[in-house]
Amino acid sequence: MTGVLRNAQRTGFPDPAAIADPVKRLSIESSTPVWLVEKLTAQLGEPKTRAILNVINVPAHASLRVNTTKITPAALLASLKPEFPDLKESPLTPIGLIAPSGHLAGTSAFVKGEYTMQDESSMLVAPSLDIQPGDVVLDACAAPGGKTTHIAQYLDPKQGGQVTALDLHANKVRLINKNAKRLGLTDRIHAQVLDARKVATTFPANSFDKILVDAPCSGLGLIRRKPEIKYTKTPEDPAHLQQIQLAILNSVAPTLKIGGRLTYSTCTMVKEENQDVVAQFLAAHPEFEQVSVPTLKPLHKAHNAPALQLFPDDYDTDGFFIASLIRRK
Incomplete structure (x- = not known):
């Protein structure tokens, strides 16, 4: 390391502006893998990609x-x-x-x-469900419980309001319960170990008024808070995760009551895990209709209506995607 630094002191550092390839130049300037710069540029265009990558190395508030x-x-x-x-x-x-x-x-x-x-973008998820005090809600991928406890704030256990929170791992279920206890919400949260892909075989049809699938994802919207994500994810991850995301949605679909609302959300920025998942789900489930995402304040910088997509440069938050679906029949 000392030798490398001494050589750099003698010879200087290369000027990124001298790199002819714009994708490689932006990759070097932002310390972002070339494959990710290529993907974001193809989906969002160079100006938006540059704006996103300009903020991801700035500390989050x-x-x-x-x-x-x-x-x-x-x-x-x-x-x-x-x-x-x-x-x-x-x-x-x-x-x-x-x-x-x-x-x-x-x-x-x-x-x-x-x-x-909780990040501000994550705070938009629970309101998207339009929860009523007596609703019976499923949070299919719940740990560590931030969105579960937010949902619980809208519920009244005296009116039958309850949220069932699922996670694959017992230690993460304990974390949900710990957060619920600190916030004083244990009377309306039931957490249990379950693979969300088994919801349809575990709960009866038409069990829930509202369902949240905050799906496992690549987490590319979190790279400002977790910069290691840039280096641990691969170009194949979005396509692989899409299959898991669809499997969860397909499993929870029959347990939603007719007229109920399903929110699908991720903390990623690529369409393979967002718009493409919603489109494939709707094609397989004509009983569902996509509707606009309810928010508590107007968001003039949101993208991809009727879904809601935020990028890190929009409001200085994590990148996030939310879609609202109603079961019509």
Whole structure:
């Protein structure tokens, strides 16, 4: 390493601007694999790809979701302001607060369950389900429980409201239960170990009013927070994951009540795992209709309507995709 640095000191570093191939140049400038630059450029165009890659190496701001069963956003903001003077309401959701930095998980309010840490884009998922207090909800891929607990905030167990949260692994189910306990929501969350691809053989048909499939995905929308994703994923991953995503959707479909709403979401940016999955599911399930995604605030920078796609450069959040489907028959 010392020899490499000394050689660089003597000879200097190559100028990326001298690289003729625009894809290779952008790959070097952003420390992003060529295959991913090629894919994003093909799907989004060079200007949008450059805008995304320009922000992924900038640290993400801190964001939290208010537990509205314990405190209002205004009251929490007022209580945290002395310690975090730059804290403010999220432009994406009225129950989110954001700050440029700060250890927001280190407060007594966090320990008491007045809020939890969650990216703003993820906070858009639960409202997309249009949950009513007495709904019976399935969160098919639930760990670590951020979206499960958000769903639970809308439910009233006295009216029969409950969310069933599934995960493949027992340790992750324990994590869901731990988060539910801290937030005081255990009376409306039931977590269990189950492969989401077995939902149709585990639950009766027409069991749920609402279903969330926050599917396993390549996670390419998270590369600002988890830069290692750029180097651990391969060009073959999106196509492989698409098969798993479709298998989960096909399994949960018959357990949704007629008139019920299904949300499909991912934290990735490539169409193979997003628009293509939705299109294939709808082709196989004519009883479903895609509708616009409900949001608590207007999002003028969202893409791919009637679905909702956010890229990291749109609102300085993770990249995220949400589609809303209604079972009509």
